[in-house]
Amino acid sequence: MGGSLGMALKRAHPDIEIRGFDADPSALDGALGRGAITHRADDIVAAVTGAEVVVVAVPVDRAPDVMARVADRVPADAVVTDVGSAKAMVVKHGRELFGDRFVGGHPMAGSERHGIEAAEADLYDGVWWIVTPTTETSAAAYTVVTEMVTAVGAKPVALEPEMHDALVARLSHLPQLVASALVDVAAASGDKEALLGLAGPGFRDVTRIAASNPDLWVAIVRANQGAVLDAIGGLRSRLAEVESDIA
Amino acid sequence: MGGSLGMALKRAHPDIEIRGFDADPSALDGALGRGAITHRADDIVAAVTGAEVVVVAVPVDRAPDVMARVADRVPADAVVTDVGSAKAMVVKHGRELFGDRFVGGHPMAGSERHGIEAAEADLYDGVWWIVTPTTETSAAAYTVVTEMVTAVGAKPVALEPEMHDALVARLSHLPQLVASALVDVAAASGDKEALLGLAGPGFRDVTRIAASNPDLWVAIVRANQGAVLDAIGGLRSRLAEVESDIA
Numbered sequence: 001m002g003g004s005l006g007m008a009l010k011r012a013h014p015d016i017e018i019r020g021f022d023a024d025p026s027a028l029d030g031a032l033g034r035g036a037i038t039h040r041a042d043d044i045v046a047a048v049t050g051a052e053v054v055v056v057a058v059p060v061d062r063a064p065d066v067m068a069r070v071a072d073r074v075p076a077d078a079v080v081t082d083v084g085s086a087k088a089m090v091v092k093h094g095r096e097l098f099g100d101r102f103v104g105g106h107p108m109a110g111s112e113r114h115g116i117e118a119a120e121a122d123l124y125d126g127v128w129w130i131v132t133p134t135t136e137t138s139a140a141a142y143t144v145v146t147e148m149v150t151a152v153g154a155k156p157v158a159l160e161p162e163m164h165d166a167l168v169a170r171l172s173h174l175p176q177l178v179a180s181a182l183v184d185v186a187a188a189s190g191d192k193e194a195l196l197g198l199a200g201p202g203f204r205d206v207t208r209i210a211a212s213n214p215d216l217w218v219a220i221v222r223a224n225q226g227a228v229l230d231a232i233g234g235l236r237s238r239l240a241e242v243e244s245d246i247a
Numbered sequence: 248m249g250g251s252l253g254m255a256l257k258r259a260h261p262d263i264e265i266r267g268f269d270a271d272p273s274a275l276d277g278a279l280g281r282g283a284i285t286h287r288a289d290d291i292v293a294a295v296t297g298a299e300v301v302v303v304a305v306p307v308d309r310a311p312d313v314m315a316r317v318a319d320r321v322p323a324d325a326v327v328t329d330v331g332s333a334k335a336m337v338v339k340h341g342r343e344l345f346g347d348r349f350v351g352g353h354p355m356a357g358s359e360r361h362g363i364e365a366a367e368a369d370l371y372d373g374v375w376w377i378v379t380p381t382t383e384t385s386a387a388a389y390t391v392v393t394e395m396v397t398a399v400g401a402k403p404v405a406l407e408p409e410m411h412d413a414l415v416a417r418l419s420h421l422p423q424l425v426a427s428a429l430v431d432v433a434a435a436s437g438d439k440e441a442l443l444g445l446a447g448p449g450f451r452d453v454t455r456i457a458a459s460n461p462d463l464w465v466a467i468v469r470a471n472q473g474a475v476l477d478a479i480g481g482l483r484s485r486l487a488e489v490e491s492d493i494a
Contacts, residue, residue, distance in 0.1 A: 185478065
């Protein structure tokens with residue numbers, strides 16, 4: 001997410017300065033090599049020092065800690081946003097740390113691939129980018145974030161954080177869990193590789209996202225637990241109806 | 248399925264004679280126009296008269312009736328096969344009508360599109376084609392069918408009818424029902440079009456097959472009811488575990 005954003009920003013504004021930091025030095029090398037950042041920061045605090053806009057692009061459950069670590073060094077007039085898949089929890093922490101200058105964001109893009117090698121400058125072209133201002137968000141900060149979203153080719157749409165979380169639980173988190181569960185069920189009795197080899201294109205489409213990074217998904221589900229449980233309950237009820245109809 | 252098979256057979260054997268019949272005259276015109284058949288039969292009995300191989304390509308729940316209608320006119324040495332998505336029920340009727348000359352088949356290919364306009368000569372290239380001989384099937388009939396499968400580019404694999412049905416319930420029929428259920432759940436509270444417009448590529452992949460022809464799927468589920476119910480039960484149990492783990 002962060003790598004693609006850097007590449008897309010560079011595409012829109014060739015002279016932009018993008019300082020990046022990643023705990024993994026090779027990811028940082030890759031980001032510099034692919035043009036996702038223009039400067040390699042020595043640490044996370046150096047990355048935000050002097051910034052006009054700070055984008056937090058980390059597994060969503062780590063966003064509060066990462067924001068807390070840089071809060072003292074983010075310039076007082078900088079706008080802070082993120083790209084996490086759950087919003088209510090992140091927005092709560094963002095507001096506590098950055099007040100009216102924090103605006104949550106979530107691009108509805110991505111793939112089962114991740115890491116700087118998978119970054120693409122056109123990842124956000126034409127996709128929705130949900131922005132989650134609250135009644136306290138400054139209009140100027142909101143404008144900065146939506147301008148960034150538009151610059152990378154995405155379409156901003158505003159939702160309340162809680163509505164976002166309920167929506168993505170059903171549009172993203174539930175399908176992810178179900179894709180994995182379908183693979184589990186298919187492989188429950190027999191030789192997993194042989195069975196999956198017989199699958200047609202429909203099964204492969206439905207379960208493709210089951211190949212996603214499990215650590216990221218643990219983080220996402222943890223950060224959006226209540227809405228995800230509601231969504232699973234909704235699907236189980238619907239399946240019970242289908243089962244009854246068929247019987 | 249039938250249209251693509253005709254086109255693929257013609258590709259492999261340009262001089263082949265393929266007589267086709269469809270209850271819909273425009274489908275038959277389309278089949279002739281696209282080269283899926285070489286001769287238009289006036290009725291279903293004319294289509295099988297003199298045939299060496301008869302392929303039943305109809306919604307799976309209608310296969311028993313269609314086979315019964317042509318049984319008297321299928322030459323005594325002809326091999327009969329089908330392409331239906333459920334096998335135990337079809338094989339039972341096929342054996343009763345055609346004895347050791349019936350061999351069930353099911354290509355693991357297809358898409359959410361259907362009809363002669365969607366037919367493709369390369370639909371079966373490289374895909375698995377499950378063939379379901381029984382202990383009574385003649386070796387010669389089995390060979391004819393696997394040769395046809397190979398000629399159209401597919402890879403034959405033999406399974407018992409019941410094992411096939413349990414497998415496709417989990418690899419195909421359950422994912423189909425779940426794709427539709429996920430759309431139902433996503434659209435349960437709100438403006439369906441607006442919500443689905445916000446969905447990312449993951450949701451679209453998982454739910455793409457929900458656009459399939461519902462009539463065909465009613466037929467498939469009806470023809471494979473027991474195995475489908477087992478598969479739904481398996482998924483509901485798995486989802487209950489996932490729900491408990493998350494909570």
